[in-house]
Amino acid sequence: MGRRPGAVLVASGGGTLLALFVFTAPLSIVPAVTGGLGAGATATSWILSSMSLGLAVALLPSGALGDDFGRRRVFVAGAGVLAVGSLLCAVAPGSLVFVGGRVVEGLGAAAVLACGLAVLGPAFPDAAGRARATGVWGACLGAGIATGPLVGAALDDVAGWRTLYVVATVLSIAVAVVGRVLLDESVSGRLRRVDTVGSLLLAGGLAALLAALTEGRQSWTGPLELTLVVATVVLLGAFFTHQARVTGGMLDPTLFRRPALLSATVGAFVAGAGVTALMVYVSTLLEKGLALTPLAAASTVLFWSATSVVSALLTRRLPAGLSGGVRMSVSLLVVSAGLVPLAFLAPDSGVAALAVGLVVAGVGTGVLNASLGREAVASVPPHRAGMGSGINNTSRYVGAAVGVTVVTLVAVHPSATPAALVEGWNAAVHVGIAVSLVGAAVIAALTAAGRRSRVESPAVAREPAAPRSTNG
Structure with a gap:
């Protein structure tokens, strides 16, 4: 007998909350971490970006592996890897080991996020149940963002920043145990080989992209930065060419013929590049620009993150006939108004x-988080739920990396005075508003195109092979 859907939601939501908690916790204590590690300006940039690198590299491969070899298996393994990365950060003697630990944390969190969302498809096959489940998933996403900086600042005040990573290690082990106990194994039911070439090309291309964005915050004209940009173009171009030619790759290019998936991918990228990137940087503004303490700054961000938790939970009360595209475009308009x-x-x-x-x-x-979670699962065939989740989350974290780079370049002035920092922040927010508005317009256009396509071609081929669940 399969596990109850509520148990699946507990494991999925708990893993998602933990992944975002670990991702955001250091943001309120950057001076303490960099001071304790003796990190310079370049090392500080990597401390802020390293987990994004691990996430971006591993989200899509983790989703594809979960589809083909077991979503519970990959979820549990990811939580274990997250524990190892957190432990490395806790004992790191210097910035190099710490950055390595954060990359490992990102690799583990990627598996937890991709498969944590994918398991909701088999557990909640009906639209109403899936709407409730993805609302909770979106709330857990917001709760992780909300609690991370707050707990990080509190633990730093009480016992030092390394305690945060000891706590993260223990919680990661707990999530691994919960996943093993509460989740059924689910796979696509299609025997496939591992796409090693595709995995290496994607990992190399995204690693080069994230490295270029991180190093580019200091300068874009050096030989290292230019080499990384060229490597990004070559490797990602080779990846997409390979996926178009190979049978059974980790990414099915035909999925992007679906306007719903394109809308969700754009929405995730814009969410990362816009409001998420600004909220990553807002603690710096509050501490250095408005002279708040780390704990007060983290508490202020709760106005945004705690509200997002409540609104994600209430998303299920929106009219059922309201399409995902409409929800995403309107929610981006609301985000723009709030900014x-x-x-x-x-x-x-x-x-x-x-x-x-x-x-x-x-x-x-x-509303955007809950809608993205629903569309990531609903816009792909059931046997490709992990791939859809991987595509969606990869778009979000690549968007966040791009957005943080843009915010840093716009907001950080050479004078480094509070007035200059606030002036730069204001300019960065204008960019974030523009990104959100453009995203809303693109999603609205894709939604309209999808509606016209359904009217013109009412007979749509059905997708085969629902996911197969096994106990154990």
């Missing part, structure tokens, strides 16, 4: 100047 008050700050602005905007942006973010 407007944040684009006109001054060094003497108080928390009240941010609160309303953060709450409104949080409402839009929560």
